[in-house]
Amino acid sequence: MKPKTSRQQQALETKSKLIDAALRTFSRKGFSESTTKDIAKEAGVTDGLIYHYFQSKEELLWAILDKYTLLHSIRQALAAMDKQAPLEHNLTAYFQALIRNLHEQQDLIVMCFGEAQRIPEIRARVEDIIREGVELLYAFVAPQVHLAPQELLVAIRNVQTSMVFYFLMTARFAEDGTQSTEYIRISVKQFLKIVT
Amino acid sequence: MKPKTSRQQQALETKSKLIDAALRTFSRKGFSESTTKDIAKEAGVTDGLIYHYFQSKEELLWAILDKYTLLHSIRQALAAMDKQAPLEHNLTAYFQALIRNLHEQQDLIVMCFGEAQRIPEIRARVEDIIREGVELLYAFVAPQVHLAPQELLVAIRNVQTSMVFYFLMTARFAEDGTQSTEYIRISVKQFLKIVT
Amino acid sequence: MKPKTSRQQQALETKSKLIDAALRTFSRKGFSESTTKDIAKEAGVTDGLIYHYFQSKEELLWAILDKYTLLHSIRQALAAMDKQAPLEHNLTAYFQALIRNLHEQQDLIVMCFGEAQRIPEIRARVEDIIREGVELLYAFVAPQVHLAPQELLVAIRNVQTSMVFYFLMTARFAEDGTQSTEYIRISVKQFLKIVT
Amino acid sequence: MKPKTSRQQQALETKSKLIDAALRTFSRKGFSESTTKDIAKEAGVTDGLIYHYFQSKEELLWAILDKYTLLHSIRQALAAMDKQAPLEHNLTAYFQALIRNLHEQQDLIVMCFGEAQRIPEIRARVEDIIREGVELLYAFVAPQVHLAPQELLVAIRNVQTSMVFYFLMTARFAEDGTQSTEYIRISVKQFLKIVT
DNA sequence: AATGAATGAGTATTCATTCAT
DNA sequence: TATGAATGAATACTCATTCAT
Numbered sequence: 001m002k003p004k005t006s007r008q009q010q011a012l013e014t015k016s017k018l019i020d021a022a023l024r025t026f027s028r029k030g031f032s033e034s035t036t037k038d039i040a041k042e043a044g045v046t047d048g049l050i051y052h053y054f055q056s057k058e059e060l061l062w063a064i065l066d067k068y069t070l071l072h073s074i075r076q077a078l079a080a081m082d083k084q085a086p087l088e089h090n091l092t093a094y095f096q097a098l099i100r101n102l103h104e105q106q107d108l109i110v111m112c113f114g115e116a117q118r119i120p121e122i123r124a125r126v127e128d129i130i131r132e133g134v135e136l137l138y139a140f141v142a143p144q145v146h147l148a149p150q151e152l153l154v155a156i157r158n159v160q161t162s163m164v165f166y167f168l169m170t171a172r173f174a175e176d177g178t179q180s181t182e183y184i185r186i187s188v189k190q191f192l193k194i195v196t
Numbered sequence: 197m198k199p200k201t202s203r204q205q206q207a208l209e210t211k212s213k214l215i216d217a218a219l220r221t222f223s224r225k226g227f228s229e230s231t232t233k234d235i236a237k238e239a240g241v242t243d244g245l246i247y248h249y250f251q252s253k254e255e256l257l258w259a260i261l262d263k264y265t266l267l268h269s270i271r272q273a274l275a276a277m278d279k280q281a282p283l284e285h286n287l288t289a290y291f292q293a294l295i296r297n298l299h300e301q302q303d304l305i306v307m308c309f310g311e312a313q314r315i316p317e318i319r320a321r322v323e324d325i326i327r328e329g330v331e332l333l334y335a336f337v338a339p340q341v342h343l344a345p346q347e348l349l350v351a352i353r354n355v356q357t358s359m360v361f362y363f364l365m366t367a368r369f370a371e372d373g374t375q376s377t378e379y380i381r382i383s384v385k386q387f388l389k390i391v392t
Numbered sequence: 393m394k395p396k397t398s399r400q401q402q403a404l405e406t407k408s409k410l411i412d413a414a415l416r417t418f419s420r421k422g423f424s425e426s427t428t429k430d431i432a433k434e435a436g437v438t439d440g441l442i443y444h445y446f447q448s449k450e451e452l453l454w455a456i457l458d459k460y461t462l463l464h465s466i467r468q469a470l471a472a473m474d475k476q477a478p479l480e481h482n483l484t485a486y487f488q489a490l491i492r493n494l495h496e497q498q499d500l501i502v503m504c505f506g507e508a509q510r511i512p513e514i515r516a517r518v519e520d521i522i523r524e525g526v527e528l529l530y531a532f533v534a535p536q537v538h539l540a541p542q543e544l545l546v547a548i549r550n551v552q553t554s555m556v557f558y559f560l561m562t563a564r565f566a567e568d569g570t571q572s573t574e575y576i577r578i579s580v581k582q583f584l585k586i587v588t
Numbered sequence: 589m590k591p592k593t594s595r596q597q598q599a600l601e602t603k604s605k606l607i608d609a610a611l612r613t614f615s616r617k618g619f620s621e622s623t624t625k626d627i628a629k630e631a632g633v634t635d636g637l638i639y640h641y642f643q644s645k646e647e648l649l650w651a652i653l654d655k656y657t658l659l660h661s662i663r664q665a666l667a668a669m670d671k672q673a674p675l676e677h678n679l680t681a682y683f684q685a686l687i688r689n690l691h692e693q694q695d696l697i698v699m700c701f702g703e704a705q706r707i708p709e710i711r712a713r714v715e716d717i718i719r720e721g722v723e724l725l726y727a728f729v730a731p732q733v734h735l736a737p738q739e740l741l742v743a744i745r746n747v748q749t750s751m752v753f754y755f756l757m758t759a760r761f762a763e764d765g766t767q768s769t770e771y772i773r774i775s776v777k778q779f780l781k782i783v784t
Numbered sequence: 785a786a787t788g789a790a791t792g793a794g795t796a797t798t799c800a801t802t803c804a805t
Numbered sequence: 806t807a808t809g810a811a812t813g814a815a816t817a818c819t820c821a822t823t824c825a826t
Binding site for chain 4: 419421422424425502503505506507508509510515518519522542543546547549550551553554556557558560561575578579581582585586
């Protein structure tokens, strides 16, 4: 860890600012409809500067994916769980963490789902996240239930994807979290019916 | 029913050809990345002709939504069901019809999900389809099970959206339908666990 | 004079209708901004028909110039004058006829002046009209006044061009003719001061 | 007065160059027939640059009107006059200045008259110029003559508009100024007959 | 004579990218 | 590091013109 001069420090901050501005812009308008001018304006810098830090507009996309991952706080949520507590309690906590995480990373989620059909690398990334999300929850739940692995994987995948869907289409436009709470309660209950 | 002269007939066919070409193009490259040149080429006509039939590229989008609906064959599948048959049998048939329908309308589905985050009208259309899909299945299933309405609605919504998700991310790239068959079998089984 | 069949007759009428529609359209929007679609619509026919009667959009312009001349009613006005009447009376009548004529041929005037700077043939036409107008009035006035020919020509040219200018910029937008009457009275008075 | 860096200075020059190029082009071909490519070529820059400085081709038109005014040198001519000198002398000097001014601003004049019938803002501008031109000369002449104000206004308006007309149709194509000198001499003489 | 579908070159405008300062 | 002027290829859309019916 070499200490950074303030010049280097500021450069890193500018680069970071650009990545965040690009994420917000891509999320709002989609990649193709976002112009580099839009992004520069959103970041509060001038047009040309993007090309000082990135080779192209597309590279900003990869930089976003490098900078952010969806699974960090999910891993945290799982790590923080008390395996002795009832499964229902833990699942509720987990799904709450998932929805909270989706809200926090809303721009990233929206952008990824918006571009997934068009940009193979984004689709691959979405698949990776889903797969890893399934594996993480599987590792936690499997020891506690009796269900054929394949069936448990389907159950986990289904509940998680429908929750993402629910977030994208409904929850992210809701003003309070009340609806989500109820949705989670029912989903957990039904998930438990399947796995136990 | 006025009889069409062959001239009028051919004009209608050209218009239809343009709508289909636009759908394929939008589905493959997304709306913004599809050029009107692309679409004209795909339809086998010259650039300018698009504007003989449509006011703008965007209007092609609305024309696609006017021409196609996702729910037609779903309604057919439900209507064809024997209510005396076991629910499991009927649900399996229904989900098979759904997956088949998604395959047939692949371009429309892919385009709608690709644009839903960016174009409000498309998102509204997706929401409508989901809502109506849920209602159709609810009307069929509700009389045969004992479950609070709200919970049944969540169960139905979740199983259908996860199936759409599954289609978008996995099934549509699979060469045979074997995987889907197994996926449907498990999903039906788990859905029955919830509702009975 | 061969008698026309009704078919031939109708063809002539259609052609005439197109010329008039073109004149109105050119006058309103200018030549370049008028589309053949505009003209066809104004004439109440379909796009292609123009090319049955004319080789090009430009030919419609020449057809307009062929069909209409500005000087006809001016010649009439001059012919109808009583040479025994006082010059003031005759000049007043003449300028009234001129303004009336400009009103009647408003579209032609407006179009010609709008295009004169850009289309040499139109400018030539405008020059011709001015020259002939000057000559007509000169032939009438010259015998009645004592003024060097060159000076009389300038006086006549000036009074007529400023009247056209006045029409283009002011009179054609006025709802009643009151202003014009007063304007003519003063102009005649001042013209008489020059020539007598 | 902030000092401009050479960079800012050059940008201003480029913008100015574009306005002038647009004026020449509009004057020669008319607004509608002038392409942005034409203008860029005339200015010696590439197509896209126009849109770095202006929102649209139309905005170039307004920029031209902002940059240039017709009346500056007319005001100068009037200010420079010796009120003690005979009116005839002063009027001759004034009209010479007017014709000279029209020559210098030929492109602007030609463009304005070419577009006045089609573009209301241009017509309004032309009207303003005429009105102000009339008022300027009126203020100078009125104290020296005995004529009802309304009649003096008509006289001034007529002589000035016919002079503009003369310029547009004749003088601007003449190679030497001989004709104009004679034309001015006669016009002044006749104007004096009216006002004295 | 009349229709309107079809063509294709052309136009204003946009935008990712470069580069001199 | 940062600016923003400059480039030029690409794009949606227009329109005069042709032509089969």
